[in-house]
Amino acid sequence: MRLQMNDALHQDVGRLTISCADRPGIVAAVAGFLAQAGANLIHADQHSSDPEGGRFFMRVEFHLAELPERESDIRTGFTQLAEQFGMSWQLSAESEVPTVAIFASESDHCLLDLLWRWRRGELAMNLAHVVSNHERLRSDVGAFNVAFHHIPMDDHEAGEQRMLDLLAPHAIDLVVLARYMRILSADFLERVGCPLINIHHSFLPAFAGADPYGAAHERGVKLIGATAHYVTAELDEGPIIAQDTAAVSHRDTVADLKRLGADLERSVLAQAVRWHIERRILPDGRRTVVFR
Amino acid sequence: MRLQMNDALHQDVGRLTISCADRPGIVAAVAGFLAQAGANLIHADQHSSDPEGGRFFMRVEFHLAELPERESDIRTGFTQLAEQFGMSWQLSAESEVPTVAIFASESDHCLLDLLWRWRRGELAMNLAHVVSNHERLRSDVGAFNVAFHHIPMDDHEAGEQRMLDLLAPHAIDLVVLARYMRILSADFLERVGCPLINIHHSFLPAFAGADPYGAAHERGVKLIGATAHYVTAELDEGPIIAQDTAAVSHRDTVADLKRLGADLERSVLAQAVRWHIERRILPDGRRTVVFR
Amino acid sequence: MRLQMNDALHQDVGRLTISCADRPGIVAAVAGFLAQAGANLIHADQHSSDPEGGRFFMRVEFHLAELPERESDIRTGFTQLAEQFGMSWQLSAESEVPTVAIFASESDHCLLDLLWRWRRGELAMNLAHVVSNHERLRSDVGAFNVAFHHIPMDDHEAGEQRMLDLLAPHAIDLVVLARYMRILSADFLERVGCPLINIHHSFLPAFAGADPYGAAHERGVKLIGATAHYVTAELDEGPIIAQDTAAVSHRDTVADLKRLGADLERSVLAQAVRWHIERRILPDGRRTVVFR
């Protein structure tokens, strides 16, 4: 849901995400803290992975007059509460939009859909860069007034270094792999210092690896899928954020699967990016908690 | 989600549902009250129809040791808090399962699906009676060891009176119209004294009224649907609980639409009944808030 | 399905669509005629609205060496057969792509999706013109190297005349209304001389007319939809081509419904346009037969 309030008020909307070991009184403590600070809850979602001995997750969207001026005090106060419960937590104003870089290769469907949703205001992010190992999408990106960088990957190590140099000055909060067809090294993943979201063109864990549409056709499945997931050093094994499938039949060639799959890929990836930048996703080991 | 705990603990799980005018501090007050009472929140969902001047809805599932013994005290305490905020509220233990009557006519698909889900433990309800204006489904119902009552409706007023007489001694909490093909009078609806859920065989508001599959075929739609809704005196106008659709084509005859629609009807109705008896549905004027 | 053959062969792929009163021997006659001509069937679909006294529909995709050179003879020969069975029929080579005009207003989602699918080769059409009653989308259209015409509709009659003057020299085969928000007169529909496909932002016949998302929110439905249909003089009453729905909840505001609905609208419209230009749709009175 999007809150409908005029733009001036966005800076007074805060988002607090929390995870800690589950125990009684957490919601009361958090809600009490916010109420005492004068905040009004807009949404609150919580989840416990197990009522006994599990992990507790919470996301609160609240309105607090003059949040920017008061954020520092809120942080100080909440730090005490967080220590008491052993919480990992993040606080941000809705107006603090994350800075994002998109990596793409030659396919345009995921990239253009993200650019278009960003332009129309569906994705509240600063779009710092588009990076590609090909020249092909330069003019498409230019039409959205976004910087396009061609970084060839023939020399993989040098390419990764160039990407890191490019991103370093920008305090990137998220890298989106919008059908970026090169495998990034574990070293790169560590050094880039922010989460990466990838779109895989199958319903993982089915057809992990390369050419999933060819493999799906060969196996004769009756549905194809797409999976958005966080990137980890183990290929195709990162925490899954969103998945969707579409029905196919014996009539569909590999080319048809690719065409139909492209529609799934772009919508699933856009959904995952949206949830991430709205801080709806909390990691839970190999899984994700998604507060929609 | 179903909490997984052994049966002995179900009686210590409480459900609290609240609605009131929105204002700051409600969640803190409710969560604080429950924490002070020693309760541990299992789930909490809330919704505000509008952050300014809207209505606030909340559903809390909590665990409280010795809830049955302490329920009276909890009620007394919460009444004060509720008055302060002008709340409508309901409190019940998960172990207090509602008493339900099902009305059916000649079609068996919705009725049998409810009976089967009830038998396998998906629907936590006491199934008091099945009422039908036909004899046809008697043996099917008997196989589930549920009382079957044939109440002919040739004399509509007398039929309704017989139904009221039958239900009166049982403190019925819910009547489910599982493809019951007679229109119940406004007088009956008032006197029965509990909510009624109906399944309509179209995606309302399309094809309200009789013979929706015939009308859908005549119009040439490419999808059919089913709608579960609360019954009000205005036919097919009650608050919608759940809806689903399925794709159809020029190949499908009216008979095909009925067959395909039956699968939608039974799943949509079962979902609505499940949500109702788990107290997941809060009325919001002509609409519903459903905490899934 | 897309046939996978090199471009040179596309001109040898023919499409024959037929409708007539059903009677024995039609398929044998048509298949026999094509076999005798040396054609190889790629696909054949047929449908009878009723085995007794119904209407028969058929679509054949075939390969015939040197089709362009032989098309005239084929037509002459088939005319005889068609007269015998009282057939309405159309024959065209896959390489004869239709000429299409798109009308849009201020929303870009349907228009841009069509332009993008056309550019990537999903929609085999000549895109002659984009017409809009606003200036807003000019540069977006320009990026695809398609002519953009701003025709204001303050004077509706004059506007329609300007549109007819614009289209007249181009032998337009199809007009697509991609969220064009002005109602075209019956006179215009007649004079434009080709079919028009419109996208309506609801699951018709529900919420016909203006502001369907507002009406859907007010009614509290649990799904929203989109409908692509041929345009007739009766508003929102033309033959339905494609429909889809998506689940929504109490959390979704009217703005959310519009955002979610936009995704449905663009995919449903693109599907309908694709089917039309591949000659997969045969009219059947108020309904359509769609050979997918």
Next chain:
Amino acid sequence: MRLQMNDALHQDVGRLTISCADRPGIVAAVAGFLAQAGANLIHADQHSSDPEGGRFFMRVEFHLAELPERESDIRTGFTQLAEQFGMSWQLSAESEVPTVAIFASESDHCLLDLLWRWRRGELAMNLAHVVSNHERLRSDVGAFNVAFHHIPMDDHEAGEQRMLDLLAPHAIDLVVLARYMRILSADFLERVGCPLINIHHSFLPAFAGADPYGAAHERGVKLIGATAHYVTAELDEGPIIAQDTAAVSHRDTVADLKRLGADLERSVLAQAVRWHIERRILPDGRRTVVFR
């Protein structure tokens, strides 16, 4: 689609399925043969796996007066045509319903759904036997007046032999594994002499093997699925007939996945069985062609 004609006419409806190497003239030859015999086509579907050097598949539903009396002549005549094209083919009257055995274990959802659809006329089959390695479902099966056989599988080889002895006298056309939890030996599969359809509780090839819901929960997928497939000696590797998925979230426990999955399993299996007994499925190596 189901043809709507009175029962007396069902015996005059024939189904012809064909597969052979693709080449020009097949449809003309088949349709010509049937037309000459006086048959009227109700449906005809065809598919070529590749226009050049591929395999051709066809299914024809036709009406021929006095089909039972004329079937022998038709067969003789068609044999000649089939030899000419090197066809594999099957001809049967719609009234010749296959004889089916269902194997189940302790879960009732798939079995009861098949029994119920069979009773209401959705599945045109003779239901010869229900076999189970447990006693649990005996009375449920009895309510449908179907023979129930408890064949324990502690001694696997002896159990399989008992099953073969049971089925031998009945000319079984199909065995349906409705959540039968024992692995049948390659020897059994060969000796039973008819196709077997199994329902696997995952979207294969994901989560092949045992405990797919546990594995799905552990992996944190956002959708679960079910797959109906023909059984081959390689476990979970047989040709896929039908698949479907449903969305799940972090809230869903393994128990929830099982409950939600049960609804998928029963609908996917029923669909596959329906298609098989209506002769809509043609094998294509490791894949299937399904003419819906």
